């Protein structure tokens with residue numbers, strides 16, 4: 001075969017064989033003992049003396065680790081971030097300090113729920129920057145807003161959008177009960193049910209950091225930014241029909257497209273830009289700038305370019321490099337102080353907790369998570385593998401008198417501002433989003449809402465229509481008429497003939 005004629009995804013294993021000359025090595029047990037070919041058949045033989053048989057089977061029994069309970073399926077790749085514009089006047093992070101400077105990155109894209117890439121729900125866009133002062137993780141979505149403002153509602157949202165505990169099916173009553181009892185969530189669903197709900201593959205997907213991050217410069221002055229990640233391949237989307245068709249034909253279509261594009265040497269890149277606000281802007285704004293259910297108006301706070309991200313390497317081993325990737329909003333670097341809202345505060349420790357359960361307490365010692373460009377000494381030792389060199393023979397406590405690692409002191413490091421958070425209030429923004437859509441776009445939005453809402457019970461539908469009417473009477477009326485014309489599920493209609 002000629003490698004140029006082979007498909008990077010379909011023929012990966014064939015390409016591997018072309019790139020290797022003969023068998024790569026002798027097969028051994030994990031202990032390094034060569035496995036005799038006679039051990040590969042066990043018929044009429046003593047099993048307990050066959051270490052190969054025992055090891056391959058008992059290892060298989062332990063193959064799976066806990067999955068991420070959200071964003072379970074994902075695709076990832078590696079590359080670099082390059083600074084294209086100077087923002088040292090607002091942020092002292094060293095990976096941003098020189099135009100042209102490159103920092104290695106890992107990226108993972110993920111549908112929040114479901115088993116298909118084309119699922120009409122938000123998608124995750126998470127970037128790990130391996131900077132010289134530790135890893136910075138930007139863990140965002142493809143929507144500019146989040147579902148809720150108060151983190152105490154997060155578990156309920158996850159449960160309401162998960163399978164019904166009795167029927168084990170997705171449940172329209174649960175979803176729309178949650179949405180209508182927490183109407184601030186409608187802002188994100190304007191994107192989910194709107195034209196930007198299903199990106200045309202990850203290369204065309206936009207990313208948003210969503211939170212308002214506090215940053216500071218060398219003088220200790222604070223500013224506030226929102227991150228936007230804009231695809232150079234252009235923002236493109238699938239319609240519901242296209243998405244459903246692709247879901248049936250190839251649930252891995254985005255994963256395949258990303259892998260293929262990188263393997264075929266296509267430019268896979270995004271621009272990173274930020275909206276910048278001063279402390280004064282924050283104080284005088286007539287909206288809660290820290291509210292993750294609100295986007296910040298681009299005409300008032302325009303985008304300032306910062307850099308670009310380029311993906312140019314596919315994972316060599318999916319489990320090692322993507323499944324074990326662990327993004328944490330608490331992975332911040334000097335100069336980026338973090339989101340100023342309560343939801344970000346919750347995320348700071350809940351990701352860490354999830355990953356202790358999923359990957360173990362030494363998750364940052366796993367190669368793909370290790371802050372490889374920084375010098376690490378955390379005064380953490382022992383625990384579940386991997387422990388790397390376990391901080392060798394250095395002193396294991398602080399403060400100590402024996403040349404153990406010392407703490408730094410950054411003069412002018414500002415405290416995180418305490419945003420006063422009001423109850424969510426984003427109706428005006430939702431109304432504006434609806435108004436800004438063309439008639440055809442509104443039609444598609446309403447069709448998608450109706451198809452999701454129509455299996456719900458009447459009182460939930462009525463509650464939804466009331467909220468849509470409050471947003472815009474025409475919106476409410478059109479959802480209601482769509483519901484009247486839809487075929488509501490009848491009793492026992494799920495039985496296949």
Ligand code: HEM
Nearest residue numbers: 068071108124125126139140141146151154210346350354
């Ligand atoms: C209270 C609010 C939230 C909580 C408690 C929460 C919790 C979690 C947890 C526990 C995980 C799995 C982590 C792991 O096992 O590696 C996760 C994944 C993720 N979350 Fe959140 N989340 C919240 C809000 C958000 C928001 C606002 C965004 C976007 C701005 C977001 C984006 C993501 C992404 C992209 C992933 C997948 C990361 C990956 O690819 O590994 N989450 N979330």
